[in-house]
Amino acid sequence: MKLSREQTAFQKRLGHEFDRVELLQNALTHSSVSSATREDNQRLEFLGDRVLGLVMAEALLRADRGASEGQLAPRFNALVRKETCADVAREIDLGAVLRLGRSEMMTGGRRKQALLGDAMEAVIAAVYIDGGFDAAQRVILSLWGSRIETVEADARDAKTALQEWAQARGMQPPRYVETARTGPDHSPVFTIAARLATGEEASASAGSKRQAEQAAAEALLKALGPKG
Structure with missing residues (x-):
């Protein structure tokens, strides 16, 4: 061979x-x-x-x-x-x-x-x-x-960092909501929104829900800017 x-x-x-x-x-x-x-x-x-x-x-x-x-x-x-x-x-x-x-x-x-x-x-x-x-x-x-x-x-993934940000301010943990799913069944693309109780949110898309949630959390942390 x-x-x-x-x-x-x-x-x-x-x-x-x-x-x-x-x-x-x-x-x-x-x-x-x-x-x-x-x-x-x-x-x-x-x-x-x-x-x-x-x-x-x-x-x-x-x-x-x-x-x-x-x-x-x-x-x-x-x-x-x-x-x-x-x-x-x-x-x-x-x-x-x-x-x-x-x-x-x-x-x-x-x-x-x-x-x-x-x-x-x-x-x-x-x-x-x-x-x-x-x-x-x-x-x-x-x-x-x-x-x-x-x-x-x-070392801290984005979801953990976002949850810690919310907890430090006495807020409820972030919610992750699937807002869209596209592509064929064997290769779907998920769009997930990361939402805080105060109304801030950010969305991201990826080939798995976990990846999309992480990307959405990272996008929201960036949007929060210096407040994070």
Whole structure:
């Protein structure tokens, strides 16, 4: 089994040359194109999530030896969440080498955040199986780079920050209301409004309700400006 030219180039961007190239090909195979003879990347995604978590937990402990568990937990969540994995995947152009079925290709699967985040975790697992923990750790720390040092700014997600803003002023928690849903059933786009009891609100759209809620909360925090 040989890698394509594009997959070989991807190895360089990833920072790991596979001895067992079938692991990389498996990690890049989405369920939309899997078959009885071609396994998809879901099992690898499961493992990769755990490998990423261990590497990040250890890195955070080393980076701040005086941090409490309460400080470390939100930093950890910011580093391992799907959005961060997808951002890293975009930086190494993982989408260009994903193996997708026709339906996913037609609906922009190579750019979908969920697909990219899942595939990034699967690739991490493939590196781990191929080269061991040290190889996986080296790749992860290289790709995540300065995110580990600057994670404090991203540790509180927007929904948490907005809720804390409201609580500090004796207000009820923000409400999140779905105001629109567009697109086909297999690839919907949700529009969510984040609303405060005092009447301020902001809306955002995304491919999942969670992402749309986060984006709406972030937009509302920006609209609140210096008051936040």
